[in-house]
Amino acid sequence: MDTIAGMRVFMAVASHASFTDGARQVGISTKLASKYIGQLEQRLNAQLLHRTTRSVTLTETGKAYFERCLPLLEQFDELEGLVQKRQTELAGRIRITAPTGYGSAELVHLLKPFQDEHPGVLIELHLSDHHVSLVDEGFDLAIRFGVLKDSSLVARKLTxxxxxxxxxxxxxxxxxxxxxxxxxxxxxxxxxxxxxxxxxxxxxxxxxxxxxxxxxxxxxxxxxxxxxxxxxxxxxxxxxxxxxxxxxxxxxxxxxxxxxxxxxxxLYATYPPNRHLTARIRALIDYLVTALAHS
CATH class of the missing domain: 3.40.190.10 (Periplasmic binding protein-like II)
Structure with a gap:
C-alpha cells in the first residue's frame, strides 16, 4: 500500500465517520478501505480509529494524525499539479459548502467563468442551509452570510x-x-x-x-x-x-x-486557520472578490 493512498482513505473515512461513505468518496470498495487503514495503522504502530458495528470515531492519536494529514495532502496535491501541469495552470479539487439558495442561484454562475479559465480545477459544491464543520467534513471553503459564529475560522469578506x-x-x-x-x-x-x-x-x-x-x-x-x-x-x-x-x-x-x-x-469565504491554502484556493477567493465587486 502506498502511504499517500492510505492517508487519503483514512481522511475520507474519518471525515464521513463511515467506511462505506469514505470508500465511496475515493472510489474503492469498503473492504479495500478497511484493508488500507489496517495497513496504515500497522505501519504507524498505532490505532487511528475506534470501530464498532454502528460507528467509526477517531482515537486521540487519530485526531492528531487527521489534523496533520490534511495540510500534507493538500501540499502534495499542489506539488503534483505543478509537475503535471505548467506552473501557470491551476489543477486539483476544491470542496466548497454554501447556502442552498445563494449557491444554486448565484454562486454557480460565478464559478463557471473561473472553471472556464482553469479547466484543471475540479469544484465539488455542497449546498446546505446548516453550517457544517469544515475540518470534520473535509471542506476547503465555506461561503457564508452574516456574523461568523465559529471564531476559530479565518474569514475574508467577499461583498x-x-x-x-x-x-x-x-x-x-x-x-x-x-x-x-x-x-x-x-x-x-x-x-x-x-x-x-x-x-x-x-x-x-x-x-x-x-x-x-x-x-x-x-x-x-x-x-x-x-x-x-x-x-x-x-x-x-x-x-x-x-x-x-x-x-x-x-x-x-x-x-x-x-x-x-x-x-x-x-458574505464571507471562510476556512480553518491551520489550512494550507493551495494556489487554486487562493486564486478562487481572489477571483470571487473581484467578480462580486463588479456584479
Missing amino acids: DMRIVCCVAPDYLDRMGPLETPEDLSQHNCLLQTTGNVIDSWDFKTSDGKLSVPVSGNFRANSPRAVANMAADGLGIGRVPLYTAKPFLAEGRLKLILESYEARVLG
Missing part, C-alpha cells in the same frame, strides 16, 4: 448584500401603497425564521434607527420561500437582494422603502 423589502405589484394594487416603514403594521408581512429577531424589522430614518413590529400569515426558514410567496402576491417580504433579483427582472416583485434600508449582510 455586502442589501436586505430589501419587496412586494408584488398586484398586492399594492389591492392593499394600497406603503410610504413609510410604520405602514407595514397594516400589511401582511412574510417572515424569515432564521434570524435572531423575526417579529420586527429594522430601518433607518433621519432620527436614527427604527424597529417596526411586523406580523403575517406565512413564515419560512428560507429567504427563497419568502420571495416566492411575495412574488405570488401573498404579502411583503424582506430578503437578501440576490433572492429577489430573478423576480425583480420578471416584474413579479418591486422594491419598496429603499431609502429606509438599514441592513446589509456580509
